[in-house]
Amino acid sequence: MSVIDTFRLNGRRALVTGSSMGIGFAIAQALASAGAHVVLNARTRTRLDQAHDQLAAQGLAVSSQCFDVTDANAVREAIAHIEDQGPLDILVNNAGIQIRAPLDQFADDDWRRLMATNLDSVYYVSKAVAQRMLPRQRGSIINLCSVMSEVSRPTVAPYTASKGGVKMLTKAMANDWGPHGIRVNGIGPGFFKTELNEKLVNDPKFSAWIEGRTPSRRWGELEDLGPAAVYLASDASRFVNGHVLYVDGGLTAAL
Ligand code: GCO
Numbered sequence: 001m002s003v004i005d006t007f008r009l010n011g012r013r014a015l016v017t018g019s020s021m022g023i024g025f026a027i028a029q030a031l032a033s034a035g036a037h038v039v040l041n042a043r044t045r046t047r048l049d050q051a052h053d054q055l056a057a058q059g060l061a062v063s064s065q066c067f068d069v070t071d072a073n074a075v076r077e078a079i080a081h082i083e084d085q086g087p088l089d090i091l092v093n094n095a096g097i098q099i100r101a102p103l104d105q106f107a108d109d110d111w112r113r114l115m116a117t118n119l120d121s122v123y124y125v126s127k128a129v130a131q132r133m134l135p136r137q138r139g140s141i142i143n144l145c146s147v148m149s150e151v152s153r154p155t156v157a158p159y160t161a162s163k164g165g166v167k168m169l170t171k172a173m174a175n176d177w178g179p180h181g182i183r184v185n186g187i188g189p190g191f192f193k194t195e196l197n198e199k200l201v202n203d204p205k206f207s208a209w210i211e212g213r214t215p216s217r218r219w220g221e222l223e224d225l226g227p228a229a230v231y232l233a234s235d236a237s238r239f240v241n242g243h244v245l246y247v248d249g250g251l252t253a254a255l
Helices: 022-033 045-056 072-084 108-136 157-180 195-201 204-213 226-233
Strands: 013-016 037-042 062-066 090-093 139-144 182-189 244-247
Touching (some): 013 022, 022 037, 022 045, 022 090, 022 226, 037 045, 045 062, 062 072, 072 108, 090 108, 090 226, 108 157, 108 182, 139 157, 139 226, 157 182, 195 204, 226 244
Parallel strands (some): 182 244
16 A cells, blocks of 8 residues: 555545534545545534535535534434444544633633533543444544643633643543554644634734744644644554644744
């Protein structure tokens, strides 16, 4: 098999949570472009259908499953339904939200909602999928971490805590499931031009600061992330486990 063939995902099935927009949509598009059948997910049917139709119109193999990744019972039911249609080889835990406020003013309900979406969901969905991957002795799980898994800044303490948890849960999953043929890795995006960061991108002062802090001197573009996901999902990374791949223009390497 040639090196480039190890990146191909033909015959593989992938689930990407939170994939109706932003980073999740870009990763779903990349995995499908590499040959995978991708199951899209979102909590709301409208955006999910729009994403499905957009990728299907590109000739990509996609289906969709609308469920709330923060609801353990809904997750178990959804994974059972998806597996009835065919075994999952790849799981990308992408669903996440951002809420910004000084920690001393943070609303308890917002803390719970952010932790449920960014961290609890990774546990719920990964456990449900791993219970099916384990007997098959094969699978790749990719968790969306963040540069905030390593560093922080004012007003994003809960998000930082959640992404630090995702990083360590990634390493822990690799320890539990690595002996059974399942690899678990993370992708840590830097500052990307997404809806989640719209306010930051449109703030000239903040944008200039981020570009100055980033050795590559630019914001991340969604196209920068797909290849990293294909690599970690495919046999190209067959001996990579418990690793967080930072796609951040060098931000975490800079003072
Ligand atoms: C913020 C941003 C970050 C981004 C960044 C890291 O307010 O600082 O939302 O938390 O998520 O792209 O992944």
